[in-house]
Each structure stands twice: as structure tokens, then as C-alpha cells.
């Protein structure tokens with residue numbers, strides 16, 4: 151996306167910062183909206199750092215990404231250093247994979263430096279990339295773009311309703327209630343006002359009709375559909391769920407949802423009945439869709455019966471699943487390390503990424519077909535943005551080291567299933583692209599490699615190394631050809 155825009159409309163400028171101008175054409179205005187979207191969600195990912203402007207491109211921090219905003223007060227002799235810095239590559243060492251600590255320390259204040267150091271550049275042979283912050287894999291999707299537009303950019307311009315109770319407790323209730331992920335997600339959409347009810351569609355000019363199919367005089371809002379509609383009121387009335395105090399459903403969706411989702415807790419004798427609530431809400435929505443799209447009518451009693459069936463079916467499945475999943479989980483954790491085939495070596499990698507720490511640890515261990523340890527690597531890193539990134543770093547460092555040691559046939563093993571899938575496919579994850587590109591290039595040094603998933607039980611040595619490296623006092627990498635004392639008990 152960014153590439154196309156840059157080519158056509160932003161000759162020499164940064165696509166994320168071009169101004170709107172005084173008399174914008176329609177096309178330009180749509181591009182400007184897209185630009186605002188990009189500004190909110192796009193970020194530059196450091197490959198070789200040659201195309202990223204340190205001071206103007208958004209490449210740092212959490213959403214939305216930022217450029218460097220501050221520098222240290224430096225003594226005059228360093229002015230020249232600062233003025234010579236323009237592209238991110240100026241902050242990188244020879245290999246392009248590590249930051250120049252001396253420059254970072256001279257020029258940037260602590261906070262800025264930490265933001266830089268949490269990034270792992272792809273290296274000299276790789277390209278810079280753009281990624282999109284609102285999907286897991288970093289690619290732009292229409293759906294996520296629409297979400298950012300409606301949930302972030304447009305909301306900024308609308309004053310929030312003041313009378314709303316805090317939504318957090320209701321969101322929590324939603325994830326706690328007894329229902330399937332599908333129903334959780336549906337409730338979440340209700341609460342976030344993301345349902346395609348007539349009122350919402352008319353508001354977005356997608357439909358002229360804002361009225362409820364059953365009550366032409368009322369706008370079909372989520373609250374109307376689920377609580378205020380004559381049909382919904384009937385369904386609730388014949389259900390075992392008590393109406394709110396006063397007998398009337400409120401005009402606020404949040405107040406109503408809060409009432410029905412809290413029943414079990416506030417009135418313990420209703421605990422079992424309360425399990426029905428999410429399913430009943432779900433059925434009201436399904437029934438409405440069948441009426442709107444297929445013209446199919448149901449009696450209120452039928453809706454209630456189907457909701458009860460849904461709940462019972464789901465809880466039966468859960469009991470069966472729980473019974474079956476016991477031994478499988480154990481097996482997963484146990485697993486067991488096996489030596490590589492004849493003439494191969496095997497390298498296990500792992501990362502440790504403790505929630506509360508501001509650093510993470512990576513480690514790998516290389517063993518031959520007899521199970522003897524040949525090499526080990528351990529390193530602490532400033533905490534990466536995600537566990538997956540740390541797992542990828544562990545793997546990349548192992549591959550880099552072994553390419554220098556001239557091993558030819560290597561089996562790489564990790565307990566990070568997503569990582570292994572990623573390495574075995576040609577999926578494109580823009581947020582990880584430079585690191586993946588670096589790996590692709592390094593693989594040319596080998597005759598044959600395999601990437602294999604191993605349950606955690608088979609990866610304990612690498613796991614132990616990764617955890618040990620959290621205690622290191624510096625971020626310098628450590629290589630061992632002699633087994634260090636702290637790992638001996640794990641190897642036995």
C-alpha cells in the first residue's frame with residue numbers, strides 16, 4: 151500500500167507526512183484518509199536501515215509508531231556526530247544486525263535508547279519494510295483498516311457519551327461467561343456496537359432503512375434488538391431470567407447487558423439459569439437475521455428452547471473435550487530429545503520472555519548424533535515486542551553462528567510452533583520480514599537444513615540456556631564449547 155502511494159503521489163516526500171493542501175480534490179481527500187490510516191497503523195521495520203529517516207519516519211515505540219523526538223544535551227564536540235546521522239543505518243554496526251552502542255549512548259536519552267534497542271535490525275543484506283500494526287502478521291487488511299477508521303480515527307472526533315458506565319467490568323464479564331468463543335466474540339461485538347443492525351448501517355449510509363423489521367416506528371439499535379423490541383421483551387419475559395428492577399429494560403445497552411451478565415453473581419440462586427444469558431442473546435440475533443434475510447418467523451418459545459439446546463450441547467461437548475485432553479497435554483510437555491540422523495547435527499533454540507522483565511533471553515545448543523554438546527549460545531536482549539520475535543531472534547542467531555562454523559547439514563528444532571510453520575512456509579509477515587530475509591540469505595551457507603517442531607519436553611536444554619541468560623549483566627552474546635556448570639544437571 152505505502153509503496154503504490156509513494157510512487158504516484160509523493161515524489162520525494164514521506165507518504166505518511168504529506169499535508170492535505172488548501173483545495174483538495176476528491177481523490178486526494180480519499181488518499182488523505184488512507185494516509186491518516188497509515189499514520190495510525192503503519193510503521194517502518196528496520197532491515198538494512200538505508201531508507202528509514204531517523205528523524206522523520208515512524209519506526210519506534212508502540213501504536214502509533216513514532217520518529218525520534220529528542221536527543222541528549224551534548225557537548226559541542228558531538229554536534230558533528232549528531233548532524234551526520236540521517237538514516238537508521240548510521241546507527242548500525244558493520245554487520246547491520248547490531249546497534250552502535252557508543253552512538254546511542256552519546257546521542258539519545260534513556261527512553262529513546264530503550265525504544266531503539268528493543269528492535270532487532272535485519273542486517274546488511276535485507277530490505278527495510280512497512281508493516282501494519284493492527285494485524286498479528288503485520289499485513290494490511292480491509293477489515294483491520296476499517297476497524298482503525300471507525301474505532302480510533304472517527305472516535306477521536308466524536309465526544310464520548312458522558313453517562314456511560316465504565317465498560318471494563320462488562321468486557322470482563324463477557325470473557326468470563328460460559329459460552330463458546332463464537333458467542334464471546336458476538337457479545338464483544340454487541341458491546342463495541344459493531345453489529346450490522348439497521349440503525350448502524352443507516353448511520354454509515356450503507357442502508358436507507360434504520361427501522362426495526364418488527365416495529366417500524368423504532369430505530370433498530372443493538373439495544374432495541376436485544377432488549378427493547380416487542381419480540382425481545384416477550385422472549386425475556388417467558389425466560390427464567392428476571393427483568394431488571396422496575397420491570398423495564400433500560401435505554402442504555404450497557405445497563406441492560408450489565409444486568410443480565412451479572413445475575414449469577416448478584417443472585418447466587420440464579421447461577422445456573424444465568425448460564426443461559428449469552429446463548430439467549432445470541433439466539434435473538436440469529437432469529438433476527440433469519441427474519442431479515444430469509445423471511446423466517448419463530449415463536450418466542452422456540453427461541454428460548456433453541457437457546458437452551460445451544461447451551462446444553464456446548465456444555466456436553468466441553469465435558470467430552472476435557473476428558474480427552476488430559477493425557478494429550480501431558481504428552482506435549484513431556485516430549486523427548488532425539489539425536490539427529492547420521493552425518494547431521496541438531497540445533498535446539500528457545501527464548502525466555504518473562505512478562506514482568508524488561509529483557510528477554512535467547513539460547514541454543516548444538517549436538518551431534520551421539521548427543522554430545524558441540525556448541526552453546528546464550529544471550530540477553532532488551533525485550534522484543536513479542537515472544538515470537540524473541541523466538542525468531544534465537545533461531546536467527548543460531549543459524550548465523552552455525553553458518554560461520556561451516557556445518558553443512560543441520561536440523562533446527564524449536565518448541566515455538568508458529569515460528570516453525572513460518573520458516574517452513576512462504577507466508578509473508580511484514581513485521582518480521584527483514585529478519586526472515588536475513589535467515590533466507592544465511593541458509594545458502596548450508597547444504598541441507600530442516601526446521602522441526604518439538605514439544606517443550608524435548609527442548610529443555612535450550613529453554614534452560616535462554617532462562618539463564620536473563621541473569622547476564624550485559625547484552626553481549628556468549629558462546630560455549632565447554633559445557634558450563636549451570637547447565638550440567640539439565641543435560642543428565
Ligand SMILES: [Zn+2]
Pocket residue numbers: 362363364365368374378379380381
Ligand atoms: Zn423491534
